[in-house]
Amino acid sequence: MVKNPVEDLGWRTERESIPFDLPNRVNSDSRRIEAGQWFMPIRGANFDGHDFIQASVDKGAAGFFFESRLREQLPAELRKLGIEVPDTTKALQDLARWWRQEIGCKVVGITGSSGKTTVKEMAAAMLHSIAPTLKTEGSLNNELGTPLTLCRLTPLHRFAVIEMGARHKGDIEFLSKIVLQDIGVLLNVGSAHVGEFGGPLKILEAKMEIAAAPTAVYFKDDARIDEAMKRLKNKTLVSFGRDPSADVQLLDTELDGRGQVRLHFSIRGQKQTVTSNFYHSSFAINAATCLAIGVALNLDPKACAAGLQTFQGVKGRFKVHALRHQLLIDDSYNANPESMKAGLSTLRDAYRQRKTCLILGDMLELGDSSESAHRAVGAFCAQEIKPAKLLTVGPMSRWIAEEAIRTGMPADRVEQFDRVEQVIAQLPAFWPDTELLYVKASKGIRLGIIIDTLLTP
Known part of the structure; x- marks a missing residue:
């Protein structure tokens, strides 16, 4: 006997049949609803997904869920397409648990x-x-x-x-x-x-x-x-x-x-x-x-x-891309002093034989420790990584550049940029001379744009 999730979970509907694989058809985002899907309107602090039920049906939704409190507010013909539940967030959770047990x-x-x-x-x-x-x-x-x-x-x-x-x-x-x-x-x-x-x-x-x-x-x-x-x-x-x-x-x-x-x-x-x-x-x-x-x-x-051995990393989290002649390491998801040191230490330990270019940006939300934290990164780059090139992006990353030069890195191998767009304009100048490019900063500095640019055919 084919199970019916609506019957099993005690919900109410005027529809004659409900697909067994209803969970596979659920979509809580009315903006991305596709024909045949079922819209699950979620209430948030500043929005109510129920406001978009009609729009979802107009886009081809096969049905939708709605909370009992709104039963009388829905036109009768529209209500016939829906499943009535006490609370849509809980309904989503109950449906997921039911489906997990069925599978x-x-x-x-x-x-x-x-x-x-x-x-x-x-x-x-x-x-x-x-x-x-x-x-x-x-x-x-x-x-x-x-x-x-x-x-x-x-x-x-x-x-x-x-x-x-x-x-x-x-x-x-x-x-x-x-x-x-x-x-x-x-x-x-x-x-x-x-x-x-x-x-x-x-x-x-x-x-x-x-x-x-x-x-x-x-x-x-x-x-x-x-x-x-x-x-x-x-x-x-x-x-x-x-x-x-x-x-x-x-x-x-x-x-x-x-x-x-x-x-x-x-x-x-x-x-x-x-x-x-x-x-x-x-x-x-x-x-x-x-x-x-x-x-x-x-x-x-x-x-x-x-x-x-099939794992190749996660986007933005030390993701390694093998390009034609170089490696590109995307560590651009976010940055703080601990993760910055971990990433740079990995370069030192695992990629020490590769000619490296670092693109490092601001680490945000560090408060009073911001200058000392950025200077510590600069010193670590100069003393431990010894890159062929160091490019820094953002106002606070100037401290990285200054400290790298102060602690021994040749000034002609260090460049400071205010914005990521300036770095992209200079990519053709330094990229051919390196074997590895490493990119890391807080998300707000938007260094992920560099990754997208280099990976675009």
Whole structure:
């Protein structure tokens, strides 16, 4: 018997039939509605999607959802096309949970203070090499983005990798009741959103909500996480890290100086090597995380290692592009002192044999520490990276240029620009003389335009 989501969820409609794959047809953006889709109007603080029901139908929507409070306001003929629900946001979440249970694939939920998007992309690449895999697109990891992702599941999917974000205690617990993850992955516990949570221990409590899953994958090297996980009962635990007792232990990292890396692991006592042309300072531990996910799913470690080798980075997050004669590294998504140092350290360690041009822009919202932070980057460039060329963009990046020159970099290899458009105009002058171009700044400096320009045929 074909199931009816409206009947199963207790909703009301005057329509005679509802498609079984209704979740696949849901679209909450009236601007992008396509023929045959069903419009899910969401109420926000400053808008109400119900205002666009008629426009969605005019664009070809096969149907729509609406809240009971508006039943009498809808024309009778229009109402016949809809599904009446108490609350559209909750309806979206309930529909996503219903569909996730109907599809029945293995679902991996990932959270942590940092690195969620990259690990999600790596794990999805690994699993997709084995069987069809759904993943969260971008950073749609909240109470709306997560159910919209689950609604994209199809019977063909064997795995789903869902990124789960949290700004407050209870957020992961709430999402877990929708996602129903088979495997919950806790990457780390840092200081992100410490103000909202009220301290590091509160952050740990919030992130531990991911362990609602039957199996938990976690970072063994953090004693706080290790102790918290061991206190859980009736859970299967799979750990990763450099700790010798981790189920997936990172043993060694070999870099060839031109960007290729060989990572050596012990997976429950069995040696496994991952080779990749992509590398970042966090890549090794992220790879260990993915291999631990493979262990939790009872997958062949060799197949998982081969799948990881297909990963080529995430747009804006140290994404490596191989052009005709050079490498272009897009790290333009955002920047702060920690991520800037991590990116530059990766260049030093992994690409030291390549003639490099750096394009670095302002790190925004640093307050009183702005000058010292930018000068520290300039000194690091001069003393550790020694690039063939350093281009800085934005008013605060002048401090990067000044400090690089003051600490030993020849002035004729440093150029300062006020705007990104000025850099683009100069690209033909310096690009042919370098083997690698690295781009990083806060998003507001718009250095992503440089990437788009160089990648446009």
